[in-house]
Amino acid sequence: MIHASSTECGETSEGKELGLNWNKERKKKERMDFQMMRVQSLSEGDIAEVPAQYIQPPEERPPISDDLTVIDNSDEDNVPMIDVFGFASEQRDTVCKLIGDACAQWGAFHITNHGVPVELLDQIRGVGLSFFKDCPVKDKLKYACDPNSPASQGYGSKMLRPEAETSTVLDWRDYFDHHTLPLSRRDPSRWPHFPSNYRQVVAHYSDELKLVAQKLLGLISESLGLPTSCIEDAVGEFYQNITISYYPACPQPHLTLGLQSHSDMGVITLLIQDHVGGLQIFKDSRWITVHPQSHSILVILADQMEIITNGKYRSAQHRAITNSSSPRLSVATFHDPAKTVKISPAFELTSNSSPPKYHEVKYGDYVSSWYTKGPKGKRNIDALLINC
Numbered sequence: 001m002i003h004a005s006s007t008e009c010g011e012t013s014e015g016k017e018l019g020l021n022w023n024k025e026r027k028k029k030e031r032m033d034f035q036m037m038r039v040q041s042l043s044e045g046d047i048a049e050v051p052a053q054y055i056q057p058p059e060e061r062p063p064i065s066d067d068l069t070v071i072d073n074s075d076e077d078n079v080p081m082i083d084v085f086g087f088a089s090e091q092r093d094t095v096c097k098l099i100g101d102a103c104a105q106w107g108a109f110h111i112t113n114h115g116v117p118v119e120l121l122d123q124i125r126g127v128g129l130s131f132f133k134d135c136p137v138k139d140k141l142k143y144a145c146d147p148n149s150p151a152s153q154g155y156g157s158k159m160l161r162p163e164a165e166t167s168t169v170l171d172w173r174d175y176f177d178h179h180t181l182p183l184s185r186r187d188p189s190r191w192p193h194f195p196s197n198y199r200q201v202v203a204h205y206s207d208e209l210k211l212v213a214q215k216l217l218g219l220i221s222e223s224l225g226l227p228t229s230c231i232e233d234a235v236g237e238f239y240q241n242i243t244i245s246y247y248p249a250c251p252q253p254h255l256t257l258g259l260q261s262h263s264d265m266g267v268i269t270l271l272i273q274d275h276v277g278g279l280q281i282f283k284d285s286r287w288i289t290v291h292p293q294s295h296s297i298l299v300i301l302a303d304q305m306e307i308i309t310n311g312k313y314r315s316a317q318h319r320a321i322t323n324s325s326s327p328r329l330s331v332a333t334f335h336d337p338a339k340t341v342k343i344s345p346a347f348e349l350t351s352n353s354s355p356p357k358y359h360e361v362k363y364g365d366y367v368s369s370w371y372t373k374g375p376k377g378k379r380n381i382d383a384l385l386i387n388c
């Protein structure tokens, strides 16, 4: 009774202290709750202005005056579209040359006739959208990822460790990260059970995209005059994650980013998006909006590819912008080395006249540093440059 009244009124010194601590704890919890708040809940709360934590510094803000100017560049000035002819051997030399040019100039390209059934592309977009749109946030939260562990599997809204976040603006994005390969990491019971075919579609998509990634690594190796298996041998067994990102409509797209500027940390990313558009690639000092192509797959070179190729092919810097009218969905499939694998420039690509440009790095160390420091464009890979 005494305790109850003294803490409630804060009359005794012990009570005051308890009251202060309680207040501090409550404030901390409110801050945490805010940080954990899903962007979708904010967006559906019908707010006119985005909370301060989502406002980018002026130099990072996208120059959007209204939503219709999001896709402003012409077809000629967009990532190359390459028909890979089902990876048929008769077309291999031609395809290899086109891929080599796209890797050197863009670090990204679309592929068609990749062998993944278009129905499967539609299905994974469909189950992803259904999870985000039709499942109440409280049900989605049953799959919440561990906010203290980077790249943990599940439903999340932020990428960085809490200690890094204090100085980092939050992204206008919710996502679901799935650990899909190797099979020892795949546990579909941790993925949404709604809609009912969700788990089966993600597993099927994972298997198909692994095959595409393997074939692409072969072509990319050959495009540099390397043995077909060179890059895949350097990477070892694929660690594959699939991230479905959902970017709710944003009341102030000119102040925010769906996903801040970064390059992916692994080897190769295969991305599909819906018809809305918002992915941009930084090329020749400007941001270019990638035209959505519903049946093609966008290939994005990631940082370990830049190291293995000794900078002949550079990882693509990219970001996602938001818009005020339509939510947007993308599915990114990342292919990474195991954390224990050491990555260094392929010896075939180095010589006395062309020495290694990057320090060797254990992939696990690279990942930890990326999550601790935050992406900020390409600063993580640039930190490995020799003599820099």
Ligand SMILES: O=C(O)CCC(=O)C(=O)O
Pocket: 243, 245, 259, 264, 271, 273, 278, 279, 318, 319, 320, 329, 330, 332
């Ligand atoms: O949503 C997008 O288009 C980009 C996603 C992305 O870059 C990522 O998840 O790393």
Ligand SMILES: [Fe+2]
Pocket: 262, 263, 264, 318
């Ligand atoms: Fe990315």
